[in-house]
Amino acid sequence: MKEEGKRLARNDAAPEAKGKWTLKRFWKEWHEVILILAAVFVLFKFILQIAWVPSGSMETTLPTKSVLLGWQLPYLVSDPVPQRGEIVTFWNDELDNVLVKRVIGLPGDEISFSNGFVYINGEKQAEEYLPAQGVTTCERTFRVPEGCFFAMGDNRGGSYDSREWDNPYVPIKNIQAHPFVVISIGGDQSWQGIRLIRQGGNS
Numbered sequence: 001m002k003e004e005g006k007r008l009a010r011n012d013a014a015p016e017a018k019g020k021w022t023l024k025r026f027w028k029e030w031h032e033v034i035l036i037l038a039a040v041f042v043l044f045k046f047i048l049q050i051a052w053v054p055s056g057s058m059e060t061t062l063p064t065k066s067v068l069l070g071w072q073l074p075y076l077v078s079d080p081v082p083q084r085g086e087i088v089t090f091w092n093d094e095l096d097n098v099l100v101k102r103v104i105g106l107p108g109d110e111i112s113f114s115n116g117f118v119y120i121n122g123e124k125q126a127e128e129y130l131p132a133q134g135v136t137t138c139e140r141t142f143r144v145p146e147g148c149f150f151a152m153g154d155n156r157g158g159s160y161d162s163r164e165w166d167n168p169y170v171p172i173k174n175i176q177a178h179p180f181v182v183i184s185i186g187g188d189q190s191w192q193g194i195r196l197i198r199q200g201g202n203s
Helices: 002-019 023-047 073-077
Strands: 048-053 066-071 087-092 097-105 110-114 117-120 148-152 169-171 175-184 193-196
Antiparallel strands (some): 087 097, 087 175, 148 169, 175 193
């Protein structure tokens, strides 16, 4: 009778033990979800950046209210000097916000303006990526210091950029990513679709 009672006691306890959550059981049932979430976190924390274009300063290259997907890993591990004409996202200390603009001037460049065109070190810039030519206005001349760049939006008449900021020079270390895809799906945008942003910023 004692042995039979012990067996009954063990059988009664079995369902309770089976339903008990353990770390091993939790990992067995949820490890795939945990790994996927970890991969997504690493992907968007260290490798890719999703950015929002709230204004028309980069029209029509980057439509208002479009979404950008960019590489940020190179700028997390080092501070590479961007290429002239490249589109980048960066932190602007003056506006306390993330901006997206085109790199116009590099360290050591002298930037001036005449008859609606940009001159770098005395050489007129073609800027074929602009939606309109001969519309860039500014009365100042700039000399880009080391470790910085000069930025402007493609919509030269509607962009608040280095031409007007109190500090016109953006530290290269403030660059966050190099966008490579623009997604524009709103009905009131200048164009709709998904496009690659090619080298030099032309899309």
